[in-house]
Amino acid sequence: MPTLIDKRQSTGIDPSLIGAGKLTALAGQMRGRGARANESGRFEHQSRVLFDDGWDALDDLPPLRTEVFSETAKTIITRNESPDISFDRSINPYRGCEHGCSYCYARPTHAYMGLSPGLDFESKLFAKTNAPELLRQELLDPAYTPRTMALGTNTDPYQPIERKHRLTRRILEVLAEFNHPVGIVTKSALVVRDIDILKPMAEKGLAKVALSVTSLDPRLSRSMEPRAATPAKRLGAMEMLAAAGIPVTVMVAPVIPGLNDSEIEPILKAAYAAGAREAGYVVLRLPLEVRDVFRDWLMSDMPDRAAKVMSLVKSMRQGKDYDSTFGRRMTGSGPYAWSIGRRFELACERLGINRNRRKLDAGAFTRPPQPGEQLSLL
Numbered sequence: 377m378p379t380l381i382d383k384r385q386s387t388g389i390d391p392s393l394i395g396a397g398k399l400t401a402l403a404g405q406m407r408g409r410g411a412r413a414n415e416s417g418r419f420e421h422q423s424r425v426l427f428d429d430g431w432d433a434l435d436d437l438p439p440l441r442t443e444v445f446s447e448t449a450k451t452i453i454t455r456n457e458s459p460d461i462s463f464d465r466s467i468n469p470y471r472g473c474e475h476g477c478s479y480c481y482a483r484p485t486h487a488y489m490g491l492s493p494g495l496d497f498e499s500k501l502f503a504k505t506n507a508p509e510l511l512r513q514e515l516l517d518p519a520y521t522p523r524t525m526a527l528g529t530n531t532d533p534y535q536p537i538e539r540k541h542r543l544t545r546r547i548l549e550v551l552a553e554f555n556h557p558v559g560i561v562t563k564s565a566l567v568v569r570d571i572d573i574l575k576p577m578a579e580k581g582l583a584k585v586a587l588s589v590t591s592l593d594p595r596l597s598r599s600m601e602p603r604a605a606t607p608a609k610r611l612g613a614m615e616m617l618a619a620a621g622i623p624v625t626v627m628v629a630p631v632i633p634g635l636n637d638s639e640i641e642p643i644l645k646a647a648y649a650a651g652a653r654e655a656g657y658v659v660l661r662l663p664l665e666v667r668d669v670f671r672d673w674l675m676s677d678m679p680d681r682a683a684k685v686m687s688l689v690k691s692m693r694q695g696k697d698y699d700s701t702f703g704r705r706m707t708g709s710g711p712y713a714w715s716i717g718r719r720f721e722l723a724c725e726r727l728g729i730n731r732n733r734r735k736l737d738a739g740a741f742t743r744p745p746q747p748g749e750q751l752s753l754l
Contacts (some may be wrong), residue, residue, distance in 0.1 A: 384431040390726055400439075408476055409476050409498055410476035410478040410669070411478065411495045411669050412672040412673055414492045416492060416493055417490065417491060417492055419488070419495060427606065440495060442499050442501065445501070447504050448506055449510055452469075453514050455467065456464050458703070460702045460703050462678070465524075466525065466571055468504075468505070468530040468533070469538075470535060470538075474499070475498070475532055476602045477604065482531050483665055483666050484663060485530065488614050493666070507546075508543065508623035508657045522554075522741035524736045526558075527544065527559065527563045533560065534564035538564075538566060553744055554742060554744065555582060557582045557736035557738050558577070558582065559586065559739075560574075560583070563604045564611060564613075565609040566599060571620050572618065574617070575622060578620075580733075582732060583623075583736070585625070587624065589626055589627070589628065591607060591636045592621070593639075594607060597727070603679060606716070608660045611646055611647065614652055619630075624651050624652045626644065626652040627656050627658070628640055628658075631658065632685060633659075640657070644720075644727060645727065652729070653729060654729060655732075657716070657730045661698060667698065681700065
């Protein structure tokens, strides 16, 4: 009968990591996921690791399946006063994201739920089931002043669980009823499902959609973003949205130096051909636990480039892994960051991207009469 160590070796796991405080997930649990570990969040008093108790306990670990929990939110519109963000309000109908992007800057938010920003972030998700009703209440408030609502700024509003829960669609139905402008950010082709809502809104100047394209290489994309739509499907979604008259933006994000920065121009060219007429970019951000999640992925999937990538990241972040300073956190600083920005600008100029930036119209906002409500005489 094989020994426990033989079993661990047969799965490609270093036996020295078992019980050494380093291993937090088995190989089978990481398959199809972006994170390579499930370390405890920064607010937890205890850290969890896998530990062999001598009774083959690790053999009984269940496969890592996506779990969705219902959350009753108290408010749904999130406000911000960040000077380097173009919107001051947003809605995120889900916590966590099944796309599992190894670089996702939203991962640290899962620590507030007592969960890991690693594998928990992409497998233990929360659906704010009362989001559409809350939104209606907040828009009906006489004190509410409309401005463009950003949808999907933290986690993707069209991640796979949206097919079942349809919270994003119901939110769009409420916004359409109020003639409220909305800007969507996603990397999912599922957005085309809602063209029937977005097209009439776009005709009134109320909607635009930004699709994030990180790479045109399907293998690199699948590695970095294991459960997101393929690059071809994202470009296909752009074509369908543009054909319906919905303004399309391409986000080259994140730009990872030494890994995908060579694709800036090809991505912009492909997106323009698909109908995108506006574009933006964001340099890789590694706040808090994202740094270790991304590094682990880099060492696992791109070991030959890991040292170069991290060296270039630090050259753009004042010698650190991340610089959260407003004005620098999105673009970085230094010669390499400057060259990325300049290449992006020149490519946009050549293609005619960003010549006319479409502003959404908040002036059409109206509160529809509600059942039992007395109509105004004026």
